[in-house]
Amino acid sequence: MSDGMRASEPRVLMVxxxxxxxxxxxxxxxxxxxxxxxxxxxxxxxxxxxxxxPDVILLDRHMPQMSGDEVLERIRERELETRVIMxxxxxxxxxxxxxxxxxxxxxxxxxxxxxxxxxQQCQVLAYQLLGEYFQLESTRAVVTAQLPAEDxxxxxxxxxxxxxxxxxxxxIRSLLPEAxxxxxxxxxxxxxxx
Numbered sequence: 001m002s003d004g005m006r007a008s009e010p011r012v013l014m015v016x017x018x019x020x021x022x023x024x025x026x027x028x029x030x031x032x033x034x035x036x037x038x039x040x041x042x043x044x045x046x047x048x049x050x051x052x053x054p055d056v057i058l059l060d061r062h063m064p065q066m067s068g069d070e071v072l073e074r075i076r077e078r079e080l081e082t083r084v085i086m087x088x089x090x091x092x093x094x095x096x097x098x099x100x101x102x103x104x105x106x107x108x109x110x111x112x113x114x115x116x117x118x119x120q121q122c123q124v125l126a127y128q129l130l131g132e133y134f135q136l137e138s139t140r141a142v143v144t145a146q147l148p149a150e151d152x153x154x155x156x157x158x159x160x161x162x163x164x165x166x167x168x169x170x171x172i173r174s175l176l177p178e179a180x181x182x183x184x185x186x187x188x189x190x191x192x193x194x
Contacts, residue, residue, distance in 0.1 A: 005118070006122070007122040007123075009033060010174075011036070012035045012036070012057075015063075016087075040064075041063055041065060041068065041071040048075065055122050055171075057082055057084045058118075060086075061088040062090055072100065072101060083125050092106070102121055125175060126179075127176075129175070130176070139161060140165065
């Protein structure tokens with residue numbers, strides 16, 4: 001963790017059709033994040049389809065073939081658990097009011113500001129995931145506390161909850177240094193019948 005980043009190594013996708021620009025922004029983050037670069041909209045969508053979803057996407061608006069606006073729309077349609085920061089030379093106007101981005105930075109953006117924006121969005125994502133974790137864990141905890149073990153054995157819904165809990169917990173721990181304290185605070189609630 002360096003340069004004020006709280007997440008140890010967030011996953012960042014840099015999307016820009018100008019190779020030199022994309023690579024320059026990737027270099028600004030390389031020692032504080034795991035950075036993948038996509039040189040266009042289709043490449044970005046292929047990247048988020050092929051592997052782990054990035055924690056933060058840095059997205060240019062003005063790209064040929066598929067604009068950043070369209071990429072943003074497609075990402076939101078997929079309901080990916082990622083934060084999107086527009087990093088663009090297009091000055092914002094009223095058209096941004098309906099765009100579902102999480103932050104908007106006008107180029108050029110210096111290293112300190114890019115790192116700060118990524119860090120902020122990682123924290124927001126971590127707390128969103130924390131809310132989901134608490135909801136899933138309370139469901140799992142009350143069911144396992146109230147029902148006999150033989151009723152739970154091969155329950156697919158409970159297995160799905162436990163699998164999702166594991167994924168969400170791992171992601172929270174990677175984004176939030178104080179995760180242990182927050183996650184353990186949930187264990188102190190007695191959910192058994194009295």
